[in-house]
Amino acid sequence: MTGMPLFCDPDLTVADTLRVSTGGVGVVFADLGSLRDHLLEVPDDDTLVLGPGVLDDEAFAVADYMRVHRPSLGVVLVRREVTTPLLQEALRSGVREVVHERDALGLGTAVQRSAHLAAAMRNQPGALNGAAVHPQAGSPLSPPQGVPGRKATVVTVFAAKGGCGKTTLATNLAVALADRGRARVCIVDLDLAFGDVAITMHLVPSNTIADAVPLNGKLDPTAVEALLTHHSSGLSAVVAPTEPSAAEQISPGLISHLLEVLRAEFDYVVIDTPPSFDDQILAALDVSDVIALVVTPDVPALKNLKIAIETLTELGYPADRLRLVLNRADAKVGITHAEVERTARMPCSAQIPSSRDVPASINRGVPIVLDDPRHGVSQAIRQFASSQLPQLASSLDRYTQVNGHTGHDAGTQRRGLMKKRRPRTS
Incomplete structure (x- = not known):
């Protein structure tokens, strides 16, 4: 029994x-x-x-x-x-x-x-x-293991409840990291049944992640290149299947193999996820350097956040890789950011304000960090990137300072970001 x-x-x-x-x-x-x-x-x-x-x-x-x-x-x-x-x-x-x-x-x-x-x-x-869980290396539940020669920083954006703004954060963070092509960035939509990355960014993909199924075990940079859809901001995307039923054919092993190839080809890999812990998502979490937990200031979201943190802890994922992102942080709904931090038992790494401009930018298919770089939401996302991904701190901090604290024109604002691209490091 x-x-x-x-x-x-x-x-x-x-x-x-x-x-x-x-x-x-x-x-x-x-x-x-x-x-x-x-x-x-x-x-x-x-x-x-x-x-x-x-x-x-x-x-x-x-x-x-x-x-x-x-x-x-x-x-x-x-x-x-x-x-x-x-x-x-x-x-x-x-x-x-x-x-x-x-x-x-x-x-x-x-x-x-x-x-x-x-x-x-x-x-x-x-x-x-x-007892604490210490999964065996290589299992679908194993915590992140260092991979020799890894080049990409992997950021997984997760919310245990739908409607928290997870995809909005993932897409805008990816665009911010891409920095108009100065860094090689790939966003991967692992909401395999109902992914919204393509529609949010107005992408028209020729192929989706489902097209990798016949190639499982034979994925190489050339094959992965055929899966990519390119965005005007300079980033690339691996989008979710167009048919929800295709999700059943995508194994955790395929996800692991795909991410292994992407890590060797890009500087940053941003992963958007569904609000669930399945084996495909665990495969992504296994290789994540940063796990951004998105929550809004309401009781159902806090309840699910608490469950998510407990689950991640019980499965052995290190607490120092978790980052708490409070979306709609300025909403006057009776729950403060301090109460959110007490529930999560960790500090907020970012507080993103509410704005009607965000859904408007989504409807136009233009991420708000591109649509309005000075916007409070844009600056909060760039600040999160610069503080949590130190290797990008200098350029993003300059960008935030210029756009947020000076009166220069748009051409002057961009010049700080258009300097010679820094050498790629392994």
Whole structure:
């Protein structure tokens, strides 16, 4: 009975209803005492669903204990009413997800996510009983390993919730790094089912990443060149398939091989991702130098951010590679950047302001860092790049200073960026 979901509610009928609604697999308990005895005997169940009959204080105490002693066990809370104060307290206590009792689909999805993470951890040495995960090198879950001769800096942009501005950050960051062709930059759209990089940048690709499937194992610079779509800013793109069904054919091994080739050919590789941890995304995270976690100041986004950080930590990714990016940072919605930092337990590396100009630039297909270099959003993205990618700091800092603090005309503003390109280093 290992690796099964557990359901607890004082009303056994309710507990069993929850079990049935998620597929009919699992063990039900009417009290926390019986549940505790079971957990002492079975060390690797993956999910604990606490029903609406379990008091809030008891549920939070259980989650807080499991977060320390059994971090691989995801606690999912089912409630008759989901409020903002409840979500905030749940986040603080270590509850993975809070689901309304009538949301059977949401509960099923939460249990599946928890099971996927627990299964990944069970397959790694030392993952049981809350021990730190140290994946074996070369596995799809292994943390980034240094690659001899690597030339590109790999930046993966990730958000655990859709609508946080992840693709906007990825595309604008890539354009900022490209610096009108002064650096070789490739953006890779790994949202394989619903990627938006091509449409956001008004690209018309001849080929997509799906065209690499027949070449798996035979990818070389010439083959990868055929996959690229070039943008007027000087960057290149590997775009997502046009048919969502093609995503199933793209293996983690293919992603790893593709990124290996791109790292040898470019100065920077920026990766846009879907809001999920699948094997393809883990393959990208494995080679990432910087993982930019995008969040907006709202409780659902914070909840998912907390889950994402815990997941990355449990899978062994170094904390010093994580960067917190607060989008729409100036939104007056009752959550400050300090509260975001407390939830994430890390400082914000960038605060990007809200602006109607951003969706307008997307609709025109012109990234805002090109459309309006002086814009507050543009400057925030360039500042993030310069502070988190030191090798680019000098040119981007000059650009930000010129555009943000002087009254020179456009020609003068650009001259600082059009100097002789620095030598490429390995």
